[in-house]
Amino acid sequence: MNIFLRIKKSLLILILFLVIIIFLSFFIYNNLLNKKSNIEKIVNNVDVDIINPNFTINNKNRKIFVKANTGNFINKDLILLQNEVYFESKDFKIYSESVTFNRKEETAISKTKSKFESEGTEILSEGFKIIEQGDIMIFNGKTLVKLIQ
Numbered sequence: 001m002n003i004f005l006r007i008k009k010s011l012l013i014l015i016l017f018l019v020i021i022i023f024l025s026f027f028i029y030n031n032l033l034n035k036k037s038n039i040e041k042i043v044n045n046v047d048v049d050i051i052n053p054n055f056t057i058n059n060k061n062r063k064i065f066v067k068a069n070t071g072n073f074i075n076k077d078l079i080l081l082q083n084e085v086y087f088e089s090k091d092f093k094i095y096s097e098s099v100t101f102n103r104k105e106e107t108a109i110s111k112t113k114s115k116f117e118s119e120g121t122e123i124l125s126e127g128f129k130i131i132e133q134g135d136i137m138i139f140n141g142k143t144l145v146k147l148i149q
Helices: 011-035 038-043
Strands: 054-058 063-067 068-074 078-088 090-100 107-110 112-119 121-125 127-131 136-141 144-147
Touching: 090 127, 112 127, 112 136, 121 136
Parallel strands: none
Antiparallel strands: 054 063, 063 078, 068 078, 078 090, 090 107, 090 112, 107 127, 112 121, 121 144, 127 136
């Protein structure tokens, strides 16, 4: 006699029910609970080479940390940083939306609205240049300087 004919119907239904629950649990976990992170959405929607790039400009006086949400390689040395780009040292912060960073020379150029903040000083400009490894900063275009006491 066939072994399957001896199994009780209730046991067979229970096993089938458990297999269906396991399958549905796996499906729900993979499709509903495992949502894509913001980084994965950026990668899928935009052609981006680097996600959350971080660089450091080192000179003898200070370190300047460079961070952004996205970056694209222009060539071996130039990287276009975009989306919430900021430069930060212990003395100041600079915010911009788009900056071209030269890794070899450790310089940066922006032609978009930028904001410089330091203790007692705020500078709003249409762009900036950081040259000589961060020792010199030049603000371009219409520039507003606020001195705060």
